[in-house]
Amino acid sequence: MFLINCPFCGERDQSEFSSGGEAHIVRPKQPTELSDDEWAEYLFMRKNIKGIQFERWNHVHGCRKWFNVVRDTSNDKILSVYKMGEKPPVNYK
Amino acid sequence: MPNYRIHKTEYIDETKRVSFKYDGKTYFGYEGDTLASALLANGIHLVGRSFKYHRPRGIVSCGAEEPNAICQIGSKKDLTEPNVRATELELYEGLEASSQNCWPNVKFDIGGINNFISPLIPAGFYYKTFMWPKSFWKKVYEPLIRLSAGLGKSPTEPDPDIYDHKHVHYDVLVIGGGVSGIIAAKMAAKNNLKTLLVDDKKILGGSTIYQNNEFIKIDNKLSSEWLKNEIQEIQKLSNLTIKTRTSIAAYHGYNFLLAKENLTDHLPEEKKQNKIRQRLWKIRAKKVVIATGSIERPLVFNNNDRPGILLSNSINKYLDYYGVTCGENIILFTNNDSAYETSISLHKKGIKNLIVDLRKSASSELIKQAESLGIKIYFNHVVTNTFGYRKINSLEIMKLSEDGNTTVGDKIKLSCDCLGMSGGWTPMVHMHTQSGGKLDFRDDDQVFLPKENSEDQISIGSCNGDFDLENIIDKTVNKINKFLDIDNQDYQDTNIICSKENDKRNIWLLPNKIPLGKTKCFIDFQNDSTAKDIKLALKEGFRSIEHVKRYTTTGMATDQGKLSNMHALGIIADTAGVKMGTLGTTTFRPPFTPLTFGTLVGRNVGKFFEVVRKTSMHEWHVENNAEFENVGQWKRPWYYAKKGESMHDAVQRESKAARDSAGILDASTLGKIDIQGTDASEFLNRVYTNAWSKLAIGKCRYGLMLNEDGMVYDDGVTTRISENHYLMTTTTGGAANVLSKLEDYLQTEWPELDVYLTSVTDHYSTASICGPNSKKILNKLFPNLDLSDENFPHMSFKEDKLENINCRIMRISFTGELSYEINIESKYGHSLWKMCIEAGKEFNLTPYGTETMHLLRAEKGFIIVGQDTDGTMTPSDLQMDWIVSKKKYDFIGKRSLYRSDTIREDRKQLVGLLTDDPKEILEEGAQIVSDVKSKPIDMLGHVTSSYFSPNLNKSIALAVVRSGKTMKGQKLIIPMENKNINVTVSDTIFLDKENKRLNA
């Protein structure tokens, strides 16, 4: 059971949050120009890394804000949180 | 009656005699006893029968690791509890316990016959024997297994006890109140850290608290006296919370732990009343100190399971803590020094005993002490067999060969009435591994130890493999100072004198002249698996410990192999010729000891099981005999049966009334989202498939929302209230998810849009009136409102007042009838409803529930998202291409609508079905085929909605069928259990295709 540091509310129990999968997958601006394969890449393909992963989380039973989390999936350690629209911390690339 | 209580101790209150029943007979014990110690004091060792062979079994241990002494407590249907360990259950006046797994009784039972046919029950017996024929499973095998499994009876009525949950936060949690735990807790609390110390026993102190060997001293005091002083000290610390009778059940990530606190299990019946029985602590600790100790290992030799054979250290605890001796002529069989402490204790109390030691020799202080007391020691000997049916009465020992692989010389027969065994100690690394920690193997004494300690978790004391007192205290102090980054000097000058074990010898499976196949060397007492079973599994090709475990059922009983897993691993390693540390261990899963469901559920039982949402009209529905249906958390009226009406009758009447005159539905549960902002229109354009920019103020429009994969997600009507203000409705069940989805897009993909979303589902109550007379009813309610089609056409919106209260009225229809939805602030919902009913009286305004609503919309072929769709239906699959804008550049899911898969023509598509026999009603979910003769039968689809329409006087159904769009007029078959039903594919709209009724 994680403790997640919501960038708007502070540290809260995982039960207040819902996970939104991989972060930084930007919805294509012009979907109609994409081939089936390109669209499928956006729609279905996810990295599911063992190790450092960038994820979206929503403080659904709190401020309802979406934000980003850097988590090491091998030990579940959350290394960093940052707001939507902010650049991912470079030291975890 | 025999009395084995031979001396007084401070833990047993002999002034408080307690009577209890065991297997129907009354016995006496004292306050402070466990059920096990009280039984032993009465000379009772035999407490059960083994799982597979039904061999007589006795009390083995004094704690959570107990495999045999498991009892059924109480006999009340609602309060009886199985699988309670007698070694942990504190005795109380009126306790009723009975042995499990021994029908008809513990002394003679039918399953005992298995003992004599045991060559027929090898490893994997259940897998091999009960496989064939398949038809035997239900009638023969399963009842047989259930009968002989006999692992107690579940209560058959709801648990009346109260359980509680508590969330707590601490700087430091210390698990285990033995020497090391007490020191750690004291150091933490004295350094201003908010500390919680938990221990599963009634009192703190672990095994040191009853230690009375005068050789072992701390600061020149008996170690037990020194520790009592420490306990008094820590009880004064204001930063420290101490919870006894509290055991950690699970250790999750981020130092989140669950602990079960027992509050009333030790109290007599009348004192338990109206009290919380158990409390589940949900603990967040910044740092966790694991001091869970270790448990003694049995030894694996022939017939090592007779009643009267216990763990050596347990014999010591029963003697020194409870004042009870387990026998009068005791033999201790050991491979380490700890049995010598037991021997010396027994000797001091005048109990005759001798020692059989695997080791060739040993030379510690303890051994010298035993020798000087004249205790007979057989070094380099091994027990090869034991005798006695209901209790051990003698045993045979033999000398070990030089390499320890076999026995040599003559058998020596020794009489005894009790055997203590000590195969060394297994550190309790459960908590460490549950927290994600890895293990290392120490070859020296063949133990798994915590590999590394993280910055927020540490293991100390014997669970970390430190066994002698000096080592324990020194290491604990050093490690805790470092771990907590403190500089505590309390133990700087503590002077410890203890015995140091110098000699070690471990043999997992002890040698015997008798072939292994003819021996009974038990590893798992509760599941009756033997060394032979392990070897057989290996011979049959099993290699992984996880597979061997499952195949032989070793470690899979209620004790989860606390006494058996190490031996199974050891024998596998020896047999396979590999190093034990390389095999790994089985997974340590929570809970550490079984938990009741009540503890896990806490207060969330009965009406608190789930949140119930009721509309403001709810009471009216109750008073008018509504049957309710759960829709999400909402209670919705399902139908309103009049006296003598069945559900079918009621639904038929309601449906007819709604089309013939007028019906009224409580539509308050539909999700309502208030959308405002200068980009609200653009936002709707992006989330719905159709166009919204041109929707005039005061108009309503139906919208279909897709997922990005092109599949229908939700639907509903949205009203434009003003230039930048819309009210969206969603399905009842989808409301929360739709809001989340919309918020997600606004926050992450389109943050540039000026749009604000507010859920107003609970803010408004909605009464929906439909039918040809609905306009007349509306006119009575809102006499000043111009209801003409010119002023208030279909799909439009007006505001008016009902007795000075604002109402939003939408002329929209989900039934195909002329229909109005009146929305009012929730607190006036009940009044609105009653006024509607009153106004509608002269028009037979009939309240109808969700079933009739479903029927009416099916007559019109309107879909219900979640019933006619299942997350795999596109708008085109639903024959709703008309709602997908061709002009819009983009909306959620648009690109997916022409993926190669979504444009397939043989997708399942929504169609209508008409049964050849108009009275035949199809079952929802029934499969649809075209041919029942050629096998395998090709499934074409299934029925999604089915009703008998009173307005059409025939059965109608909606279904999804492969290539259904092209099949109109074709005959299909619905194969049912006893018959095939013939149907014809039809249009999805069954009634009023021209929509004349909307303006009737």
Ligand SMILES: [Zn+2]
């Ligand atoms: Zn928040």
